[in-house]
Amino acid sequence: MTPGIYAYIFTMAAVTYAIRVIPLTLFSKQVNSRFIKSFLYYVPYATLAAMTFPTIIHATQSPVSGLAALVVGVITAWLGWDIFRVAFSCCGVVLLLELFIK
Amino acid sequence: MSQTYSIKNQDNRAAFAQGMKDGVPIALAYFAVSFSLGIAAKNAGLNPAQGFIVSALCTASAGEYVGFTMIAASATLIETALATLVTNARYFLMSCALSQKMDSKMPFFHRFIVAHFVTDELFGIAINRKGYFNPFYSYGAILASVPWWSVGTALGVIAGNIMPLRLVSAFSVALYGMFLAIVIPPARKEKAVMLVVIASFVLSSIGYYLPLFATVAEGTKTIIITIVVSAAAAVLFPHKDEEEAQ
Numbered sequence: 001m002t003p004g005i006y007a008y009i010f011t012m013a014a015v016t017y018a019i020r021v022i023p024l025t026l027f028s029k030q031v032n033s034r035f036i037k038s039f040l041y042y043v044p045y046a047t048l049a050a051m052t053f054p055t056i057i058h059a060t061q062s063p064v065s066g067l068a069a070l071v072v073g074v075i076t077a078w079l080g081w082d083i084f085r086v087a088f089s090c091c092g093v094v095l096l097l098e099l100f101i102k
Numbered sequence: 103m104s105q106t107y108s109i110k111n112q113d114n115r116a117a118f119a120q121g122m123k124d125g126v127p128i129a130l131a132y133f134a135v136s137f138s139l140g141i142a143a144k145n146a147g148l149n150p151a152q153g154f155i156v157s158a159l160c161t162a163s164a165g166e167y168v169g170f171t172m173i174a175a176s177a178t179l180i181e182t183a184l185a186t187l188v189t190n191a192r193y194f195l196m197s198c199a200l201s202q203k204m205d206s207k208m209p210f211f212h213r214f215i216v217a218h219f220v221t222d223e224l225f226g227i228a229i230n231r232k233g234y235f236n237p238f239y240s241y242g243a244i245l246a247s248v249p250w251w252s253v254g255t256a257l258g259v260i261a262g263n264i265m266p267l268r269l270v271s272a273f274s275v276a277l278y279g280m281f282l283a284i285v286i287p288p289a290r291k292e293k294a295v296m297l298v299v300i301a302s303f304v305l306s307s308i309g310y311y312l313p314l315f316a317t318v319a320e321g322t323k324t325i326i327i328t329i330v331v332s333a334a335a336a337v338l339f340p341h342k343d344e345e346e347a348q
Contacts (some may be wrong), residue, residue, distance in 0.1 A: 011157065012159070025209075040332075041199075042341070046302045047302075049285050055278070057305075060272075065271070091273060093277050098272070
């Protein structure tokens, strides 16, 4: 017998929340280990970088516009533009390029 | 410097407003991504209300997607739980990192609320801020963005194929643009972060293009790369303590 749809939903929700809430509540003390502190400092950069590349190139309809979004994103972020403007520049270049590609 | 945790405080109000502003591109990206997620939900046999509920209760992209495929395959609940665990395990690392930015004076209940919203994007912008974690900044960003995640999922179930592909295509890079805006400026300032970013790009490309790793789930690859690169960087470039100096 297959479980009902709400049994699935509850299972997904409970597991997802547990993963997030356990480190925030049980590990609430400040860590003193230099290694762990450094490790956690680098975690966001490694995660976000790994999720961005090369996925961004294949997220659009054409790899050309994906690559253009990457280049525009890196340049505008390098220049210190805020998150909002960087994200919209990436969208804009894809929209523009795909007018010509497709 | 002491921080108060009352919403009446000027700084907290300013943080809330800033959070709402930073939440706008996230909202757009969420809307586009959850729309396609809604199509997967529909294929798994969910109705729009159920799609809305899943997104409201999980706030996880790949994690929900995996869940939908498990439902579609009539998997057992144990299998569903395991798949969810593996796909979402990176949130564990993010929550660990976030907990280190939290002031011990912050009322504890904030942790239970914030925990539900540790997503790639909301974590990214929260960790990017200087000093202690400010829950009001996150509440602003959550309020501006998360409702669109659920709305987008429900609409995706209803009308998955109506939105022009070109718009979906353009929206879908908003997410990555946001990640770049978080990662690149510190990489410019700090050589160690630059190397972390480059190493992650390289390893992630290997994981993406080598047929050897084709069967490894996206989320699993991200976890492995994160652990390997962060551990190596922690050994090679121990990070100086900024919090203590403040």
